[in-house]
Amino acid sequence: MLAACALSGPLLAQPLPPEAAAAAARRTAEQVCAACHGKAGQSTQARYPSLAGQDETYLFKQLRQFRAADGKPALRQDATMAAVVHGMGDEEMHELARHFSRQPHARGQAAQPQLVEAGQAIYWQGNPASRLPACVTCHRPDGGGIPPDFPRLAGQQPAYVVKQLHAWKAGTRGGPGKLMSLLVPLMSDEEIEAVAQYVAQLP
Numbered sequence: 122m123l124a125a126c127a128l129s130g131p132l133l134a135q136p137l138p139p140e141a142a143a144a145a146a147r148r149t150a151e152q153v154c155a156a157c158h159g160k161a162g163q164s165t166q167a168r169y170p171s172l173a174g175q176d177e178t179y180l181f182k183q184l185r186q187f188r189a190a191d192g193k194p195a196l197r198q199d200a201t202m203a204a205v206v207h208g209m210g211d212e213e214m215h216e217l218a219r220h221f222s223r224q225p226h227a228r229g230q231a232a233q234p235q236l237v238e239a240g241q242a243i244y245w246q247g248n249p250a251s252r253l254p255a256c257v258t259c260h261r262p263d264g265g266g267i268p269p270d271f272p273r274l275a276g277q278q279p280a281y282v283v284k285q286l287h288a289w290k291a292g293t294r295g296g297p298g299k300l301m302s303l304l305v306p307l308m309s310d311e312e313i314e315a316v317a318q319y320v321a322q323l324p
């Protein structure tokens with residue numbers, strides 16, 4: 122008994138073999154994440170983002186940012202996700218990111234279709250008056266992003282996109298000097314609302 126206990130410590134600390142780690146991530150995705158992020162990472166609820174088909178490196182980076190470390194506040198402050206990642210190691214985050222990146226991405230729709238046209242102009246041209254750069258440069262014409270740095274926006278829940286843009290404005294997401302932290306303060310609330318409707322309906 123004692124010998125078994127003495128052994129179990131180091132044995133448990135070993136990483137799982139790849140197939141077992143992938144299977145464990147799938148179970149967690151189905152049993153935990155699906156409640157909010159939907160079946161296979163395709164969200165059906167406005168306040169929860171779809172994760173399916175998003176770049177793996179981006180997803181991993183986000184999971185880490187929900188975690189406060191070294192006595193500093195989390196780079197992304199969200200009480201729900203902070204609880205989800207509490208006690209989760211990098212390995213598990215990697216596996217979950219890989220799992221969701223491999224699911225087929227969600228199709229979305231604008232919650233306010235009358236704003237799509239205004240949103241399209243912002244996405245493609247930015248706003249020369251406020252020097253807001255065009256989103257298309259980094260997030261691509263199809264909204265698919267440029268891995269690993271620029272995430273996919275196409276088909277994302279519009280209310281979630283609005284919330285993120287406001288988070289950058291409020292300083293509760295991202296570090297100082299980062300691209301989105303620099304450009305979002307140039308956006309008006311109306312521009313935020315409109316561009317979120319545009320990206321939501323991109324296929």
Ligand code: HEC
Pocket residue numbers: 149150153154155156157158168169170171172175180181183184197198199201202205217284285
């Ligand atoms: C109780 C609801 C809930 C559960 C369960 C949940 N999440 Fe989340 N998740 C959220 C919310 C809310 C957000 C948006 C947070 C914000 O506004 O910054 C989010 C955001 C995320 C993001 C950022 C997505 C992006 O596009 O930047 C990732 C990644 C994520 N969750 C992964 C997971 C994983 C993996 C699990 C399961 C281990 C999980 N979540 C479980 C509610 C949940």
Ligand code: HEC
Pocket residue numbers: 170182243244247253254255256257258259260270271272273274282285286295300301304316
């Ligand atoms: C110079 C490049 C660049 C431009 C231009 C840019 N973005 Fe981004 N965007 C980024 C980067 C980098 C990230 C990832 C930030 C992170 O890792 O948290 C991002 C993330 C986002 C996210 C978060 C996605 C998620 O799943 O949470 C949204 C929403 C977004 N951008 C919208 C926009 C909009 C709208 C515009 C145009 C007004 C725009 N971006 C222009 C680089 C850019």
